[in-house]
């Protein structure tokens with residue numbers, strides 16, 4: 001059974017709190033304004049959560065779990081609750097706190113729940129793509145599923161589902177819906193959900209962490225590369241599965257272990273069982289450590305905050321600067337700024353106040369408001385930064401609009417110098433494994449002189465100096481062996497391959513070919529210049 005409310009995007013009200021204002025000396029935008037062209041940071045596409053706990057209020061536990069995972073998806077939220085045979089799903093567009101209220105949660109009764117937060121990409125922000133997905137098997141079994149990641153063989157699986165008339169390609173079903181449909185199709189009187197899942201997942205390629213249920217058991221799966229994190233926690237009388245350990249802490253679950261790459265987990269009244277459906281070939285997302293995950297999460301044994309502070313220290317060693325004050329771009333730049341200050345011996349201070357809203361506003365800004373740009377998100381503390389040579393630590397540069405607007409705003413607020421330090425290498429390639437990046441042509445690092453890339457990016461952004469942490473340092477601070485990580489958005493090496501039929505993937509293939517040809521030509525040129533007889 002599925003119950004859902006479709007209010008549509010237009011009905012969403014922003015829940016933004018009022019911008020924090022340094023009322024004593026507000027910074028006036030110059031004629032150029034601080035327009036960041038609506039640039040958004042790279043975003044996770046989803047967070048998943050699941051609870052098996054008879055006697056507990058599982059829908060409320062899931063609500064708080066999703067609340068803790070809100071940063072992983074801010075455009076839709078949903079909870080599916082199972083009570084034996086039946087699953088009740090409630091989902092809608094909006095933040096977790098916008099979608100659910102006390103009354104709705106009280107109506108979701110059962111002993112198993114799965115939850116999902118979504119940031120819309122493929123398939124767009126339609127209500128139909130909000131999760132958990134819901135299907136019914138031929139024997140009447142309800143199936144609800146939540147997915148974090150992106151599949152690389154989506155077209156192949158969709159063709160199979162379309163051939164079986166489970167989906168209509170014209171509806172542009174999401175990869176999550178296709179998986180849900182294929183599992184439900186495999187279930188019958190003789191095939192349990194567990195058996196269906198173990199038949200399907202060895203054929204599913206790409207990045208996926210799933211929680212799903214048939215109303216009787218809670219199930220979880222992590223792809224053989226373990227691209228996205230997924231952890232198991234223990235309640236006094238039940239179990240929790242979550243994209244991040246921070247959500248386990250918040251619902252009072254004790255961390256037990258990560259779901260292993262290629263592992264299937266089943267939880268029911270008999271306890272917890274594990275089955276391997278594929279050999280583990282770990283390729284964890286390094287960007288989770290650098291930026292995406294909450295700093296209070298632990299991934300593969302490594303505290304995320306510790307990695308970020310360490311990156312800041314390495315950044316200070318690799319890119320020292322003459323300055324008076326280290327300030328972070330909150331919140332994601334804060335741990336690295338702490339590390340930079342520690343290693344450089346320079347004082348640390350908050351120089352920017354973040355407008356404490358979560359999520360996106362759907363209000364179309366007027367031209368005047370658009371000019372405010374980054375001021376809607378960050379407000380400089382003039383009395384802190386005036387006359388100072390600032391070292392500003394941020395997490396990444398993607399399109400470069402944010403950096404340009406930020407530097408301009410800090411100068412207008414009285415900064416004597418602005419030295420930007422970035423806690424990740426230049427982003428040059430898009431992600432096909434669950435993070436939303438612009439196409440390669442839109443990334444600033446690809447639109448400047450490649451022979452002098454950092455200096456050219458500095459010029460574009462208007463800073464006095466610019467430095468990026470090296471890939472080697474970033475990988476070392478994650479405390480993971482290099483061969484077990486994906487760093488494709490920085491180095492263009494895609495360990496899970498590229499998806500078919502994706503326009504961004506086509507751009508990547510073309511770019512890879514062009515770079516390979518250029519490298520060949522350069523190598524040939526070097527050989528001939530080293531061989532005087534040829535000259």
Ligand code: SF4
Nearest residue numbers: 285431486487488489
């Ligand atoms: S491409 Fe980047 S963001 Fe995507 S999985 Fe790899 S490291 Fe993570």
